[in-house]
Amino acid sequence: MARVLITGSSQGLGLLAGKLLARQGHQVVLHARNAERAADTRAALPAAADVLVGDLSSLAGMEAVAEQANASGRFDAVIHNAGVGDRERRRTTADGINQLFAINVVAPYLLTALITPPERLVYLSSGVHHRGSVDLSDPQWKNRLWWRGHQAYADSKLFDVLLAFGVARLWPGVRSNALEPGWVPTRMGGEGAPDDMSKGYVTQAWLATSDDPAADVTGEYFFHQRAQAPAPITRDVEVQEELLDYCAGLTRTPLPIVV
Numbered sequence: 001m002a003r004v005l006i007t008g009s010s011q012g013l014g015l016l017a018g019k020l021l022a023r024q025g026h027q028v029v030l031h032a033r034n035a036e037r038a039a040d041t042r043a044a045l046p047a048a049a050d051v052l053v054g055d056l057s058s059l060a061g062m063e064a065v066a067e068q069a070n071a072s073g074r075f076d077a078v079i080h081n082a083g084v085g086d087r088e089r090r091r092t093t094a095d096g097i098n099q100l101f102a103i104n105v106v107a108p109y110l111l112t113a114l115i116t117p118p119e120r121l122v123y124l125s126s127g128v129h130h131r132g133s134v135d136l137s138d139p140q141w142k143n144r145l146w147w148r149g150h151q152a153y154a155d156s157k158l159f160d161v162l163l164a165f166g167v168a169r170l171w172p173g174v175r176s177n178a179l180e181p182g183w184v185p186t187r188m189g190g191e192g193a194p195d196d197m198s199k200g201y202v203t204q205a206w207l208a209t210s211d212d213p214a215a216d217v218t219g220e221y222f223f224h225q226r227a228q229a230p231a232p233i234t235r236d237v238e239v240q241e242e243l244l245d246y247c248a249g250l251t252r253t254p255l256p257i258v259v
């Protein structure tokens with residue numbers, strides 16, 4: 001039995017992965033943005049061991065979630081699932097960070113840096129990361145005249161793969177991988193999403209817990225339990241370092257050294 005934390009698991013793929021892991025006999029800790037959503041989450045999966053609470057659009061919320069996670073004991077795996085999609089409007093958080101960037105990139109970075117390192121880290125990316133671009137002079141789209149949500153989302157999902165691979169390289173004792181779940185009909189995916197919902201939450205649960213040698217790897221990118229080629233730039237160590245430095249500066253929290 002593994003102890004697994006899944007961020008953003010009040011609904012959608014995070015909740016479905018939690019239900020699958022609970023059915024498999026794992027101890028599942030879910031996470032919701034506030035007390036009301038936490039109550040919904042408990043009702044949706046009464047078998048969950050706990051529901052952590054914190055809004056991942058604010059640094060204080062991210063820190064609160066990390067604190068609760070550490071207080072509850074070490075996890076075997078953390079699935080960084082919480083995210084907002086390409087319909088997100090251009091908004092700035094109380095910390096002065098672009099909201100989509102805060103939730104999709106800063107939150108998985110800061111939670112990784114603050115939560116006691118588990119055995120396995122899993123980051124939800126997307127097939128659209130292949131269309132993402134790395135502009136670390138303006139990763140939050142602050143200096144661009146027009147907001148293009150689909151491009152900002154693609155960029156954020158490219159950053160998630162860079163984050164997974166940077167952590168895999170720097171923390172050799174931790175298996176850190178990224179995946180795309182397919183375009184599936186959750187709230188984010190929309191009703192018309194064409195891919196198979198029943199497969200959309202399996203790979204993250206498998207990467208978090210399976211003894212299958214194919215899941216016992218690090219620094220890989222998956223789709224439906226098969227390793228796939230990610231965008232080549234995600235393998236660029238300098239770019240990984242630039243992103244980690246950028247997030248460390250923004251959060252004033254460097255990634256700790258883990259051997």
Ligand SMILES: NC(=O)c1ccc[n+]([C@@H]2O[C@H](COP(=O)([O-])OP(=O)(O)OC[C@H]3O[C@@H](n4cnc5c(N)ncnc54)[C@H](OP(=O)(O)O)[C@@H]3O)[C@@H](O)[C@H]2O)c1
Binds near residue numbers: 083
């Ligand atoms: N669905 C797809 O087709 C698809 C494709 C590729 C990648 N993905 C990725 O898969 C992951 C899950 O997406 P999904 O389709 O399951 O989306 P979803 O149904 O919209 O669920 C997103 C989850 O994240 C939570 N969340 C969002 N903002 C938050 C915040 N500020 N603080 C705390 N929690 C927050 C949501 O909580 P609330 O319910 O309270 O808002 C919800 O539990 C995302 O990382 C997404 O990028 C999805």
